[in-house]
Amino acid sequence: xxxxxxxxxxxxxxxxxxFLAEKGLTLEQERVPLSARxxxxxxxxxxxxxxxxxxxxxxxxxxxxESVSICRYLEGLHPRSPLFGETALEQATIDMWIRRIExxxxxxxxxxxxxxHPLTAGLLTQYxxxxxxxRAHADRSYRWLDGELAGKAFIAGSAYSMADIVALxxxxxxxxxxxxxxxDYGQVHAWxxxxxxxxxxxx
Numbered sequence: 001x002x003x004x005x006x007x008x009x010x011x012x013x014x015x016x017x018x019f020l021a022e023k024g025l026t027l028e029q030e031r032v033p034l035s036a037r038x039x040x041x042x043x044x045x046x047x048x049x050x051x052x053x054x055x056x057x058x059x060x061x062x063x064x065x066e067s068v069s070i071c072r073y074l075e076g077l078h079p080r081s082p083l084f085g086e087t088a089l090e091q092a093t094i095d096m097w098i099r100r101i102e103x104x105x106x107x108x109x110x111x112x113x114x115x116x117h118p119l120t121a122g123l124l125t126q127y128x129x130x131x132x133x134x135r136a137h138a139d140r141s142y143r144w145l146d147g148e149l150a151g152k153a154f155i156a157g158s159a160y161s162m163a164d165i166v167a168l169x170x171x172x173x174x175x176x177x178x179x180x181x182x183x184d185y186g187q188v189h190a191w192x193x194x195x196x197x198x199x200x201x202x203x
Contacts, residue, residue, distance in 0.1 A: 002028045003070075004047065005054040009176045010034060011106075011169040013054040014203065015067040018165045021200035023078055027056075068098060071162060083162045090156075097156045097163035101170055104141045108134035109174040117177055135179065142185050149187035153194065160195070168195045 005013030020027060032038045032053050040051045048055045048065040056064040056073070064070050075084050085091040114120050115131025145167075149155070155163040171181060171192060181188050195201060 001059060002030060002057045003054060004030050004032050004044070004057065006032055006034050006039075009173055010053065011173040012052075012067040014169045014172075015165050016054050016056075016070050017203035018169070018200045019071040019074065019083060019162065021203040022083060022160075022165075022198075023074070023081060025074065025078060068162065068166070071165075083160070083165070085156075085161065090159075094156045094161045094163050097161075098166050101155070101163065101167045104144065105138065105167070105174075106170045108137035108141065109170060109177070109179055112138070112179055113173075113177050138174065138179050139182060142182055142188055146185040146187045149191050152191075154191070160198070164191075164195050168192070168201065 003016060005016065008014055032044060034053070038044060039048075039053055044055075045051050047057065047063045050065070052065060054065070054067055054070060056070045058064065064073055072084060075082065085094045111134040112131050114124060115126045115134075116128055120126070152158070154160050155167050171188075175181070181192065183189075
């Protein structure tokens with residue numbers, strides 16, 4: 001197998017690298033430099049018609065894209081130390097939290113990135129007022145998440161999971177583009193300290 005991805009700060013390829021580090025797995029990896037638009041080259045579009053990373057190439061030539069889907073596949077091959085839960089309830093809870101983080105936090109951060117950041121100005125028509133309006137959405141999401149984390153060590157409960165990986169990469173990307181975690185959200189900062197201290201966070 002080969003994993004096509006990009007270096008930090010690209011959040012979605014980092015999700016898979018953190019997952020691999022948590023599992024103790026090693027894959028052949030090939031960088032697809034986004035700044036050079038390599039993900040939009042014809043040869044790469046044959047791997048993923050949406051021109052996005054990461055992509056996992058299987059030994060039979062099949063291509064899988066979408067970071068969570070790639071990690072689900074790898075979890076199926078290597079189920080020990082599960083990051084998607086063991087029981088039906090654990091699996092559903094982790095899936096719920098992955099979707100919540102992507103819709104409630106990643107979406108506004110992505111809008112801010114696309115519509116306000118100078119590095120994306122040449123890629124689309126920016127609507128800066130719309131982009132800036134998403135800062136309030138991100139703040140509300142952090143406030144909500146702070147309340148949800150009360151009494152919990154990790155996003156989906158007592159065990160570190162794929163939901164924490166999705167959340168960490170989202171928060172770190174937001175901070176990189178200037179969307180800070182408000183200082184008074186202590187539960188979020190405590191969680192962030194716990195997950196950042198894990199060796200896998202350096203992936």
